[in-house]
Amino acid sequence: MLQRSSCVDTLKLDIVAFASTVQLGDSCIINGLSRALAVQREEEVFLGNEGSYNYPVFSEPIPFLPIDEDISYLTHNLNPIIKVKKIRITGMSSASILHVGNSQNVSMEVRVKHIRQLLPHEEEQTQE
Template sequence: MLQRSSSVKHIHITNAAISSVIQLGDSKIINGLNRAIAVQREKQLFIGDEEDFSKYPIFQRPIIFPQDKEDVMITSFHQNPMIHVNTINVIAFSSSSILHVGNTQAINMEARIKHIRQLLPKKT
């Protein structure tokens, strides 16, 4: 893996949450995982077993990655092995996201969120 130095003059991040990564500089492996159950209710009614991830198939399904179909040959020449960044402004990022300035050999980011809406029956 090519190694370079990263230089960031100014960075302002308002909010980074839930398995997010801020990486300045090289890294070998970055793994991010976020699993969440988001329940939206019209009326506060707590059943008590919503947080059981095993109840929802979305959390057990394997991820199918696309197959690499062709080899890519790259030749590059880096006269100055520096990555220069003047300013980065981020309002917010979340749920297994990454802000990265540098080189990485392997990145795996996964976010699985089950959204549940519990609405009251309509009055007729």
């Protein structure tokens, strides 16, 4: 892997949350993983057994299709420095990565299960 120095003059970052990473410099492997269970309820009821990740969305394999096309490129780095003048980010969340530098392998995965629990409405019950 090509090694270069990373230089950032100014970095202003307000919020970094939920498995997010700020990396200045080279890295061999970056793995970002975040899992979230979001439950929206019309009425505030807490059953006591919230938080189970037993939904298929968290265990199903992610299909990675093989790259079967020929790729050719030419790189010529005259300067061994990655120079960034200014980075301004309001917020990063859920396995986000800010990376200034070289990377060999990068793998990112975020899995979210959204559940909406609504109360039955009278007009819906009378239509049935």
